[in-house]
Amino acid sequence: MSNPFENALNQISRAAAVRDFPPEFLAKLKTPNNILEKKLTITLDNGEEKTFDAYRVQFNNARGPYKGGIRYHQQTDLAEVKALAFWMALKTAVVNIPMGGGKGGITVNPKELSVGELERLSRAWTQAFAEFIGPQKDVPAPDVNTTPQIMAWIADEYGKITGDTSGAVVTGKPIENGGSEGRGTATAQGGYYVFEALKEKLGLPDQCRVVIQGVGNAGRYAARLWSAAGHKVIAISDSKAAVYDPNGLNVEEVIACKDKERSLEKCPNAEIITNAELLELDCDLLIPAALENQITQENAANLKARVVLELANGPTTPEADDILFSRGIAVVPDILANACGVTVSTFEWEQNLKNEHWSEQEVFDKLKEIMVREAENIYAKSKELNTDLRRAAFIVALERIEGAMK
Numbered sequence: 001m002s003n004p005f006e007n008a009l010n011q012i013s014r015a016a017a018v019r020d021f022p023p024e025f026l027a028k029l030k031t032p033n034n035i036l037e038k039k040l041t042i043t044l045d046n047g048e049e050k051t052f053d054a055y056r057v058q059f060n061n062a063r064g065p066y067k068g069g070i071r072y073h074q075q076t077d078l079a080e081v082k083a084l085a086f087w088m089a090l091k092t093a094v095v096n097i098p099m100g101g102g103k104g105g106i107t108v109n110p111k112e113l114s115v116g117e118l119e120r121l122s123r124a125w126t127q128a129f130a131e132f133i134g135p136q137k138d139v140p141a142p143d144v145n146t147t148p149q150i151m152a153w154i155a156d157e158y159g160k161i162t163g164d165t166s167g168a169v170v171t172g173k174p175i176e177n178g179g180s181e182g183r184g185t186a187t188a189q190g191g192y193y194v195f196e197a198l199k200e201k202l203g204l205p206d207q208c209r210v211v212i213q214g215v216g217n218a219g220r221y222a223a224r225l226w227s228a229a230g231h232k233v234i235a236i237s238d239s240k241a242a243v244y245d246p247n248g249l250n251v252e253e254v255i256a257c258k259d260k261e262r263s264l265e266k267c268p269n270a271e272i273i274t275n276a277e278l279l280e281l282d283c284d285l286l287i288p289a290a291l292e293n294q295i296t297q298e299n300a301a302n303l304k305a306r307v308v309l310e311l312a313n314g315p316t317t318p319e320a321d322d323i324l325f326s327r328g329i330a331v332v333p334d335i336l337a338n339a340c341g342v343t344v345s346t347f348e349w350e351q352n353l354k355n356e357h358w359s360e361q362e363v364f365d366k367l368k369e370i371m372v373r374e375a376e377n378i379y380a381k382s383k384e385l386n387t388d389l390r391r392a393a394f395i396v397a398l399e400r401i402e403g404a405m406k
């Protein structure tokens, strides 16, 4: 599998081939400011001790405190966390919020831990990195497999260590612990605003057939939003299998089944296909909402979607980008399409610092304004430079980071 950090570096070079940037700036941008690695040892419920590898990569803070989630996944490693941290720095620049980019992770399959073990592990992560994070330094958040509950444990542990109980050290908290309205659905909601802003420009029909890879936070809310807006969600996957119905799935039934059975394979009333088959389904809109490296040079020629909208981080490799571009399949890049999670996170941070609580309407109004503006800006840039939306988004972000670094 290709290394996500190498793909990320490759993406910078490709954007810099379209619009010149000073070599010193690009060199600086390709190296994270800080790479923090720790071993976390916790006591399991059976009394045994177990040690986990943990990371925080602080990529760039020219535009504000480092910002980005913490991922709990068995495949998480330093290359992945570095790539994700880099994408965060670009993402916060794309939506022009006053944050830099960072990311954390633990190499663990959280589904194998009890709630108590998960809490001890999350508190151990906080203890290990407490001196490096903070509301004006580095503000973590949820990512794959990390929940509002985990963010509440981190905020609590940080408060115990430092005395700072504002909650602004971490975002994505439950509402009752200082979380923001709208944060849970933000990633999908923002993707939807971007989709609406670009739908006509990208030649999509009024009613789209939508395929979604992933049924985590981003994937499930996307399924709900698109189907509530009258589009037809024809397939959804989890890590093991996908459910498919060309006439449209009952989204709530699929989500209820996933939560009950823990596996889509056990869902009634739909055909079961593989993740590989799902990616190649005939559809208008393909929404990868799971992990990196899903659309590659192996399958890009077989995709039948008209448009790919990336709610996951890094789902398309640079080689696949070229194949899709030459086939006229537009890719709405992650650093634009999924930037709403971090945007509402930043609203949460702001509310915590000012001791305010904004209504859901206020949050969504602000969010929509940002997303529509930046989607149109990036689309115009891609036309102006005659390039794809990813290079255009990179160029917009790099210009803003360069401005801040000067």
Ligand code: GLU
Residues within 6 Å of the ligand: 067, 068, 069, 070, 091, 139, 140, 141, 142, 143, 144, 171, 172, 313, 338, 339, 341, 342, 343, 345
């Ligand atoms: N993990 C999310 C992302 O990849 C959100 C990060 C945040 O809210 O800081 O964008």
